Amino acid sequence: MASATQYDVIIVGGGTAGLVLANRLSEDSSVSVLVIEAGANAAADPRIVVPALFNAVQGTELDWSYATTPQKNLNGRIIGHPQGKVLGGSSAINAEALIPPSASDINAWEKLGNAGWNYQTLKPYLDKYFTLSRPDKATAEHLHLSWLPADLSRFSGPVKASFAGAKEDPLSSAWVETFESLKHPLTSNPFDGKSIGAYNGASTIDAASKTRSYSNSAYYLPVADRTNLHLLSSAIVSRILFNPTKGKLGLKATAVEYIQNGTLQRVNATKEIIISAGAFNSPKILELSGVGDPAILEPKGIAVKIHNKYVGTNLQDHLLNGISYEVKDGIATADNMLRGDQATIEAAMAAYEANKTGPFTSSGISSFAYLPPPDFVNGKNSEDRNKILNALTQKRGTHPLDSHRYSRLRELVSNLDEGTAQYFLFAAQSNVAGRNTTGGIAEGLQPGNFITLVTALSHPLSTGTVHISSSDALAKPIIDHKYLSDSLDLELHARQVRYLETLATAKPMAALLKPGGKRNHPDAFIGDDLEKAKKFSAVGGSTNWHSSGTCAMAPKESGGVVDAQFRVYGTEGLRVVDASVFPFVPQSNLQSMVYAVAERAADIVKDSLRRSY
Numbered sequence: 268m269a270s271a272t273q274y275d276v277i278i279v280g281g282g283t284a285g286l287v288l289a290n291r292l293s294e295d296s297s298v299s300v301l302v303i304e305a306g307a308n309a310a311a312d313p314r315i316v317v318p319a320l321f322n323a324v325q326g327t328e329l330d331w332s333y334a335t336t337p338q339k340n341l342n343g344r345i346i347g348h349p350q351g352k353v354l355g356g357s358s359a360i361n362a363e364a365l366i367p368p369s370a371s372d373i374n375a376w377e378k379l380g381n382a383g384w385n386y387q388t389l390k391p392y393l394d395k396y397f398t399l400s401r402p403d404k405a406t407a408e409h410l411h412l413s414w415l416p417a418d419l420s421r422f423s424g425p426v427k428a429s430f431a432g433a434k435e436d437p438l439s440s441a442w443v444e445t446f447e448s449l450k451h452p453l454t455s456n457p458f459d460g461k462s463i464g465a466y467n468g469a470s471t472i473d474a475a476s477k478t479r480s481y482s483n484s485a486y487y488l489p490v491a492d493r494t495n496l497h498l499l500s501s502a503i504v505s506r507i508l509f510n511p512t513k514g515k516l517g518l519k520a521t522a523v524e525y526i527q528n529g530t531l532q533r534v535n536a537t538k539e540i541i542i543s544a545g546a547f548n549s550p551k552i553l554e555l556s557g558v559g560d561p562a563i564l565e566p567k568g569i570a571v572k573i574h575n576k577y578v579g580t581n582l583q584d585h586l587l588n589g590i591s592y593e594v595k596d597g598i599a600t601a602d603n604m605l606r607g608d609q610a611t612i613e614a615a616m617a618a619y620e621a622n623k624t625g626p627f628t629s630s631g632i633s634s635f636a637y638l639p640p641p642d643f644v645n646g647k648n649s650e651d652r653n654k655i656l657n658a659l660t661q662k663r664g665t666h667p668l669d670s671h672r673y674s675r676l677r678e679l680v681s682n683l684d685e686g687t688a689q690y691f692l693f694a695a696q697s698n699v700a701g702r703n704t705t706g707g708i709a710e711g712l713q714p715g716n717f718i719t720l721v722t723a724l725s726h727p728l729s730t731g732t733v734h735i736s737s738s739d740a741l742a743k744p745i746i747d748h749k750y751l752s753d754s755l756d757l758e759l760h761a762r763q764v765r766y767l768e769t770l771a772t773a774k775p776m777a778a779l780l781k782p783g784g785k786r787n788h789p790d791a792f793i794g795d796d797l798e799k800a801k802k803f804s805a806v807g808g809s810t811n812w813h814s815s816g817t818c819a820m821a822p823k824e825s826g827g828v829v830d831a832q833f834r835v836y837g838t839e840g841l842r843v844v845d846a847s848v849f850p851f852v853p854q855s856n857l858q859s860m861v862y863a864v865a866e867r868a869a870d871i872v873k874d875s876l877r878r879s880y
């Protein structure tokens with residue numbers, strides 16, 4: 268039985284990855300596990316439970332409310348970065364889209380030198396974290412789910428997923444049919460590691476209760492009464508302490524310092540400390556602990572314990588851009604709800620409470636597509652394509668992982684057999700163009716009903732940094748994504764932004780939109796003009812909320828912070844497990860990879876704990 272001052276394993280951050288680890292590692296009742304989470308357990312809070320309300324959490328006490336520095340290539344705009352500060356982390360505030368990753372994205376980890384990190388080894392874990400409910404026949408037909416396998420029993424995990432979307436809503440059906448009419452049909456089952464074309468995806472929403480299913484409800488609450496699993500909530504970890512004597516692998520991590528109710532406290536770990544504080548806060552905790560670049564740490568008065576200049580670098584995200592199109596009268600969108608219209612919210616709440624129906628049951632984001640650059644398929648625009656391919660053979664960037672990024676993108680643009688961009692539909696307007704986005708997505712909305720067609724760069728070349736701003740554990744880090752700092756990102760992204768206009772004028776999508784209707788910004792009228800698309804890329808560029816990569820899993824000489832077993836280089840008993848370890852941002856939305864990677868990490872740690880007895 269654990270004491271209050273010492274545990275076998277301490278997990279820093281009870282977020283998406285942290286709670287997977289907490290559950291799996293405490294399955295062995297002889298292992299004592301402590302989770303330290305900065306936020307509260309808000310499991311009953313409707314802003315978390317009700318699927319459509321994910322947006323209402325942003326900027327509240329449940330959000331770290333981070334933001335970038337002014338982004339030079341986005342016209343100096345500041346991009347807001349919500350991050351869950353609550354038990355469940357960002358899985359408690361995300362938009363619930365469950366997008367399976369691409370096999371080749373994962374195989375790229377192994378090519379980089381992470382032995383054993385390929386699709387085959389991760390696949391069992393990708394199937395292990397969720398179960399999937401099949402919708403009724405009429406909904407399945409409406410959503411064009413013929414690709415869904417007859418047997419869903421291979422999905423066997425605690426997160427409950429289902430297909431959102433109502434038969435009455437014309438949008439999700441039109442989405443798939445529009446891509447089909449443009450000769451980009453879905454070519455295979457996305458759950459098998461490849462998705463090209465459009466489909467309506469699943470969401471992490473419990474089909475029966477129509478509530479968010481996330482790491483708290485799925486992994487923590489069902490086992491919260493285990494006597495060997497303890498949770499300290501509303502406690503902010505300030506640093507990891509090391510034993511000054513070097514062991515075989517390096518300094519042994521022995522204790523965690525945290526601040527609770529304004530008091531600095533300490534708890535010891537006998538075997539493992541696992542940092543799962545997310546892509547911004549995990550590198551922050553390493554730096555506060557003296558693990559990082561002396562040029563960053565020393566000016567802040569932090570003694571360098573382990574010199575690794577790559578901590579907090581390699582920051583990636585899927586830069587996105589959306590054009591909002593006014594829809595014809597009578598087509599239901601989420602605009603009124605997003606604007607906070609009282610009558611709409613009351614009607615939606617009434618439908619939700621009475622029989623779990625209506626707009627509160629989904630996030631409004633479930634229609635997706637992946638495409639290679641549409642400009643280049645079938646041999647089109649080969650001169651432009653060759654220019655991009657040639658540029659990708661030249662040395663660009665300064666991070667050791669950059670050369671791998673270029674060769675991967677080169678492969679994708681050469682073969683055109685995988686997506687380089689994600690497209691999705693948001694059933695309301697987007698207001699982020701031309702402004703800082705720290706106020707969230709519901710600020711300054713215009714009257715009318717809209718849909719937003721969105722595209723995001725799947726394999727960005729531009730990478731940024733996140734570093735501490737001071738030695739104060741409560742200070743926000745300095746986040747600089749350096750969006751579009753590699754000019755090739757703009758070349759590809761602008762073409763994809765221009766393709767949104769093709770989608771909007773294709774059948775049957777065009778029939779839903781108001782001819783000559785309003786848009787979200789004067790620069791959003793792009794037509795076929797690539798220069799206008801480039802301009803709008805800067806005006807409207809924003810985050811897809813997929814920050815990752817800042818404690819990359821890679822060989823040390825390739826810019827790695829952790830090895831293939833998640834061990835922080837130069838340490839013993841210290842690992843990082845969360846979105847920060849992804850060396851390359853996968854093309855999929857991140858939660859599926861975070862859950863799967865955490866499940867696999869749990870097995871790796873269990874194995875190591877067994878060997879240590």
Ligand SMILES: Cc1cc2nc3c(=O)[nH]c(=O)nc-3n(C[C@H](O)[C@H](O)[C@H](O)COP(=O)(O)OP(=O)(O)OC[C@H]3O[C@@H](n4cnc5c(N)ncnc54)[C@H](O)[C@@H]3O)c2cc1C
Nearest residue numbers: 280282283284305356357361362363364504845846856858
């Ligand atoms: C608004 C939003 C929408 C998104 N939508 C989707 C989507 O629809 N589909 C999808 O697949 N992905 C989505 N994502 C991405 C996905 O949810 C995240 O990438 C993923 O949840 C990150 O998991 P993580 O374990 O790395 O970090 P997190 O889940 O964020 O966990 C980190 C945890 O550590 C805690 N913590 C941090 N610092 C400290 C400290 N010093 N002391 C103690 N605790 C600390 C945090 O409070 C948090 O609970 C979205 C993300 C956001 C922010």
